[in-house]
Amino acid sequence: MSTPGLGHVVQAVVSSIDEDNLEEGIDKLRALFPDTTLLAALDLVDRESVLKFRTPWGGCHYEVLGSTATYSVFPRLGWSPDMSCYCTCPAFAFAVLMSESHLMCKHVLAVHLAEQFSKCVEHSIDDNDLLARLTSRVQ
Numbered sequence: 079m080s081t082p083g084l085g086h087v088v089q090a091v092v093s094s095i096d097e098d099n100l101e102e103g104i105d106k107l108r109a110l111f112p113d114t115t116l117l118a119a120l121d122l123v124d125r126e127s128v129l130k131f132r133t134p135w136g137g138c139h140y141e142v143l144g145s146t147a148t149y150s151v152f153p154r155l156g157w158s159p160d161m162s163c164y165c166t167c168p169a170f171a172f173a174v175l176m177s178e179s180h181l182m183c184k185h186v187l188a189v190h191l192a193e194q195f196s197k198c199v200e201h202s203i204d205d206n207d208l209l210a211r212l213t214s215r216v217q
């Protein structure tokens with residue numbers, strides 16, 4: 079069920095959600111995600127676990143605080159026709175890339191929802207900080 083187009087469907091559904099039709103939007107997302115993934119993502123947004131780092135050149139980098147680790151999330155990959163997003167968590171590698179049983183992990187969904195609800199916790203970073211953040215997790 080993991081076809082490239084569905085990632086864009088998720089983005090379209092999320093971007094149609096607002097405060098007035100929250101319930102309806104969540105119902106649509108239920109068609110695309112297991113309840114556990116959806117509720118976990120909403121919980122991450124509620125806990126303000128979605129961090130957005132703004133770079134001086136107008137780019138941004140997302141991280142999500144998981145229960146045991148912090149993961150880098152790339153919610154929109156423009157360069158790949160096969161993958162619409164990427165997350166560094168083990169669930170993404172296992173459930174999304176290997177078994178293709180999920181469209182995206184809860185962290186990527188949380189970033190989309192946090193963006194939509196303006197609930198990202200924003201920080202500014204410079205290029206050295208960004209480099210350190212990106213390379214410290216590549217082992």
Ligand SMILES: [Zn+2]
Pocket residue numbers: 149165166167168169170183184185186
């Ligand atoms: Zn993840």
